[in-house]
Amino acid sequence: MPTESASQALEILRDGSQFEWYVVPLLAFVLYVYAVEVEKKNWNVVFAGLALWGVDWFNEIWNGLVFHFTQYAPVWGAPGDTAFLLLIGLNIEICFMFAVAGVVFAKFLPADRDLKVLGMPNRWFVAIVGSAGNYPYGLIDPLEKLSAIALKHDIGMHVDGCLGGFIFPWIEKLGYDIPPFDFRLPGVTSMSADTHKYGFALKGTSVVLYRRNSFRRHQYFNVPDWPGGMYASPTAAGSRSGGLTAATWASLVYLGEEGYLKAAKSIMAVADQIKSGIEAIPELALIGTPTFVISFRSDEVDVFHINDFMKTRGWRFNVLQLPSALHFCVTMPQTFAERVAERFLEDLHAGVDYARSRAGTVAETTALYGLAGTIEGNQQVTEMVFGFFDYLYSV
């Protein structure tokens, strides 16, 4: 049985006879506020306005659902005078108020981002993450600038050095221009480096480093009063194989600085040759200024056709999207192969010719080509991949 106030609100819910003409100028006012911001391309302000309005709708909808399922009362109601009651707790006047409130609040944010209001910062940064060798292109983010921002706001900064952490130091020692990416940057508080990549150890091992021991304490996990005994684990993963750790250690000490330097030198010799070769192919464009991870795209041909062709010659690329591109890492085993860079470039030239000859046709590289790479397509692909995971986990 609904409460009296809920019953009053129900009586006028979406009742058109309540309509008042002042709604029209109110609507015009809301539209005017947004039109001004859109005209000035103040997208941050427009987004702030829409975000707060969206939050209000979210709250009003769950409030309405509470009433629907209890048939007793919403958490709050709006049974009073209104020109139109949209939902049990939301009338048209409140709705318009929330539509402009975010814009107003955003406008009142002090222009000076460092100014403290009542002792509190007027902008909040939580943490910064940057890459030292991102996966798609192997490029290093502008970490020096990010470090300065982290210091200025006194927040943590993590560097994902999974891919580059075990090879950039050696490439740098060889004399290549590698910007500082590690604890030399004063703002960096933690970083990762995968031993199972360029540390040449087994899969499943990595390193996370902290600037201070006190930071490492935050990763520990402990349930002292668990009936199974006092449970404590130094990492998120519980049981792990000590064999992996031992094998990783063995790899590190076996190769040592000398071994890693030697590997980096051979890798860079091959990578440099391949990069120059790609630069000399007019149809292809390298992405950024890469080191050992090389990616290229093309405005002239479909790189996925190139991938189709290269597969037939035994080469394996990783396919990138947005924009479509191909990437590969030069690794130590490749450097042992005879004339690897020359053979690769010969095949790549032939791959470009093949792609030219296939212009206008759909590449085989992915059956989803033309679907993946778009926002809508990616949502469908995500669904498909999650369905695949469900299948893998099913018994």
Ligand SMILES: Cc1ncc(COP(=O)(O)O)c(C=O)c1O
């Ligand atoms: C830059 C970067 N970060 C993180 C990862 C993730 O590594 P893992 O799958 O070992 O957790 C990768 C994997 O390729 C990577 O390239």
